Amino acid sequence: MRYLPNTAQNQRAMLETIGARGIEDLLTKIPAKARLSRPLALPPALAETELVRHLRTLAAKNADAESSVCFLGGGAYDHYVPSPINHLILRGEFFTAYTPYQPEASQGTLRTIYEYQTMIAELTGMDVANASIYDGGSSLAEAALMAHSATSRNEIVLAGGVNPLYRQVVETYVDGPGLRLREAPSPDGVLDLDAARRVVGGKTAALVVQSPNFYGCLEDVAAAAEIAHAAGALLVVVSDPVNLGVLEAPGRQGADIVVGEGQGLGVPLSFGGPYLGVFAAKQEFVRRMPGRLVGATVDLDGQRGFALTLQTREQHIRRAKATSNICTNVALCALMATIYLSTIGKEGLVRVGELSTAKAHYAAQRLAGVPGVSLRFPAPFFKEFTLKLPKSPDRVVAKLARQGILAGLPLKALDRKHGDCLLVAVTEKRTKDEIDTFADALAKAVA
Amino acid sequence: MSNVPGDLRYTREHEWAKQEGATVRVGITAYAQEQLGDVVFVELPKVGAKVTAHQAFGVVESVKAVSDLFAPISGQVTEVNAELGQKPETVNADPYGKGWMLLVTPSDAKQWNELLTAAQYEEFLAQGGH
Numbered sequence: 001m002r003y004l005p006n007t008a009q010n011q012r013a014m015l016e017t018i019g020a021r022g023i024e025d026l027l028t029k030i031p032a033k034a035r036l037s038r039p040l041a042l043p044p045a046l047a048e049t050e051l052v053r054h055l056r057t058l059a060a061k062n063a064d065a066e067s068s069v070c071f072l073g074g075g076a077y078d079h080y081v082p083s084p085i086n087h088l089i090l091r092g093e094f095f096t097a098y099t100p101y102q103p104e105a106s107q108g109t110l111r112t113i114y115e116y117q118t119m120i121a122e123l124t125g126m127d128v129a130n131a132s133i134y135d136g137g138s139s140l141a142e143a144a145l146m147a148h149s150a151t152s153r154n155e156i157v158l159a160g161g162v163n164p165l166y167r168q169v170v171e172t173y174v175d176g177p178g179l180r181l182r183e184a185p186s187p188d189g190v191l192d193l194d195a196a197r198r199v200v201g202g203k204t205a206a207l208v209v210q211s212p213n214f215y216g217c218l219e220d221v222a223a224a225a226e227i228a229h230a231a232g233a234l235l236v237v238v239s240d241p242v243n244l245g246v247l248e249a250p251g252r253q254g255a256d257i258v259v260g261e262g263q264g265l266g267v268p269l270s271f272g273g274p275y276l277g278v279f280a281a282k283q284e285f286v287r288r289m290p291g292r293l294v295g296a297t298v299d300l301d302g303q304r305g306f307a308l309t310l311q312t313r314e315q316h317i318r319r320a321k322a323t324s325n326i327c328t329n330v331a332l333c334a335l336m337a338t339i340y341l342s343t344i345g346k347e348g349l350v351r352v353g354e355l356s357t358a359k360a361h362y363a364a365q366r367l368a369g370v371p372g373v374s375l376r377f378p379a380p381f382f383k384e385f386t387l388k389l390p391k392s393p394d395r396v397v398a399k400l401a402r403q404g405i406l407a408g409l410p411l412k413a414l415d416r417k418h419g420d421c422l423l424v425a426v427t428e429k430r431t432k433d434e435i436d437t438f439a440d441a442l443a444k445a446v447a
Numbered sequence: 448m449s450n451v452p453g454d455l456r457y458t459r460e461h462e463w464a465k466q467e468g469a470t471v472r473v474g475i476t477a478y479a480q481e482q483l484g485d486v487v488f489v490e491l492p493k494v495g496a497k498v499t500a501h502q503a504f505g506v507v508e509s510v511k512a513v514s515d516l517f518a519p520i521s522g523q524v525t526e527v528n529a530e531l532g533q534k535p536e537t538v539n540a541d542p543y544g545k546g547w548m549l550l551v552t553p554s555d556a557k558q559w560n561e562l563l564t565a566a567q568y569e570e571f572l573a574q575g576g577h
Contacts, residue, residue: 287488287490287508321513321515
C-alpha cells in the first residue's frame with residue numbers, strides 16, 4: 001500500500017490556511033515552458049532484460065573517461081581509482097543508505113571516518129578535519145559561514161582564481177545570513193596581492209584563495225595569509241588534497257581553514273558526483289566546525305574506541321545558533337578516500353603528484369607549440385593550465401570529442417572574460433602517446 | 448532552593464553581577480550551573496571588548512546544552528577568567544567565586560539599578576525561573 005503523507009481533506013485545509021485556491025496556484029512561478037502540458041504517458045513497463053538493454057543503449061551515448069581520453073578538470077579529475085576501493089566499499093557493513101553512528105554497534109564505520117579525518121588533517125597541515133561535507137563548493141560555503149561566526153565580521157573576500165562554481169554555492173549560502181562577498185582580482189591568473197591588500201580590511205571575516213586555482217596556477221598562499229592576518233581575518237585555502245603529496249600543506253603556509261574537493265582521492269568521476277567535501281581547521285576553531293566529527297576515546301574497560309564527539313556544535317543542541325545546520329557527511333566517498341590513501345600510501349601519493357605535474361608540463365609544452373595556441377597565464381601551474389585558442393573552444397572541444405578526446409573545459413560559460421580559453425587537466429593516467437595524439441588533433445582542429 | 452548571595456544583583460538569564468569599586472564582576476548563578484550540568488567549555492570575549500546589557504557576551508557549553516551568556520550591564524571588559532579555559536568545571540564547583548567570568552567597567556551606571564536584587568531573583572526562581 002502506498003503511504004500518502006496527506007489526504008485530500010488535509011490538502012484542502014492547508015490550501016485554505018495559506019489562501020490558495022488549488023495546488024495549481026502554488027506552481028504559477030514555474031515558467032510554462034518548463035512544465036509538461038500533457039499527461040506523462042510513460043510507455044508500458046519493460047522486462048528486466050529489455051530494460052537493461054535500453055539503459056545500456058542510453059549510457060553508451062555518453063562520452064566518459066573510460067571510452068575517451070580525458071583532459072577535463074575544473075574541480076574533478078581523472079585520477080586512477082585502485083581496484084580495492086570498489087571491492088571494499090561494496091561490503092554490506094559499509095554499503096548502506098544510512099551511516100550507522102551508534103558507537104556500540106558501529107566501531108568499524110567510526111574508525112574508518114576517524115582515519116579519514118586523521119589523513120586529511122595530516123595532508124592539509126591542520127589540527128582537525130571533519131567527517132566530510134557534500135563537495136568542494138559546499139565545504140567552501142561552510143568555511144565562509146564559520147569564518148563569519150568566528151570573527152563576528154560580515155564580509156568574505158574571494159580571490160579571482162576561486163572556482164566560479166564554488167563561488168555560486170557560496171553566494172547561495174551567504175544570502176541568508178546576509179554576508180557580503182567581494183572579489184580580489186587576479187588579472188594575471190594569480191591573486192594581485194596589492195589589490196588584495198586594498199580589499200581585505202577590518203570588516204573581512206576571511207580571505208579565500210584556491211591553490212592551484214581554477215586556472216591551474218599556483219598562488220602565493222603565505223603572502224595571502226599575511227594579508228588576511230594583518231587585517232584580523234582568517235585565511236581559507238581551497239586545496240585539492242591529491243596534490244598535497246607534492247605541494248606544501250596549506251596549514252604550513254598560514255591557512256586557518258582548509259577546504260576542497262576530495263574527488264581525486266579514489267572517488268570516480270561519475271559525471272559530477274557524489275563527491276567529497278574536505279573540511280579541516282585549526283584546533284582553536286573546532287567548536288565552530290560544521291558537520292560530524294569522530295573522536296577517539298576509551299571504553300569502560302579502557303580499550304580504545306571511537307564515537308561522535310563535540311555534538312553540541314551541531315543542531316542537536318545549538319540549533320539556531322549553530323555555525324551550520326549540516327548534520328551529515330558523505331561517508332561512502334570518505335571511505336573511498338581512506339582506502340585510496342591506505343592503498344597508494346605515502347610514496348604513491350607523491351608519485352601521483354609528480355607524474356601528474358610532469359605530464360601536465362609536457363602537455364602544456366606540446367599544446368602551446370601548436371601554431372596559434374598559447375598559455376594564457378605566465379604563472380607556474382601544477383596539473384592543469386589555461387590555453388588561449390585561435391578558434392572557438394566550444395567548437396574545438398566538439399570536434400575533438402568525435403575523435404575520442406575530451407580536450408578540456410571551455411571557460412566561456414563560467415568565466416566570460418576568458419571566452420577564448422580552454423582549461424586542460426593532465427593526471428598520472430595520461431600517456432605520452434595520448435598527449436601527442438591530442439596535440440596533433442588540436443593542431444588540425446585550429447588550423 | 449539554590450544559593451543566592453544577598454550582596455549580588457541578578458539577571459533573568461541567571462547571571463550575577465557584583466560591584467567591586469569602579470568595576471563589576473560577572474558570572475552565572477548556582478541555579479544556572481545546576482540546570483546546565485557539568486560545564487565543559489566556556490567561551491569568553493577578549494579583554495577590551497565591549498559588552499551590551501541583555502546581549503550575549505559568550506557561550507557556556509555543558510554535557511547537555513549550549514547557552515548564551517548575557518551581559519547584566521553594558522561596558523568594557525577589563526579582565527576575563529582565563530582559568531576557565533583549562534578548568535571549565537570551576538563554574539560548577541564555585542559559581543560565585545573562582546567560577547567568575549568577566550570584569551567589566553560599566554558605561555552606564557544607571558543599569559545597575561535595573562538588575563534584580565537577591566530577593567527579587569529568589570522570587571523569580573520560586574516562580575519557575577523563566
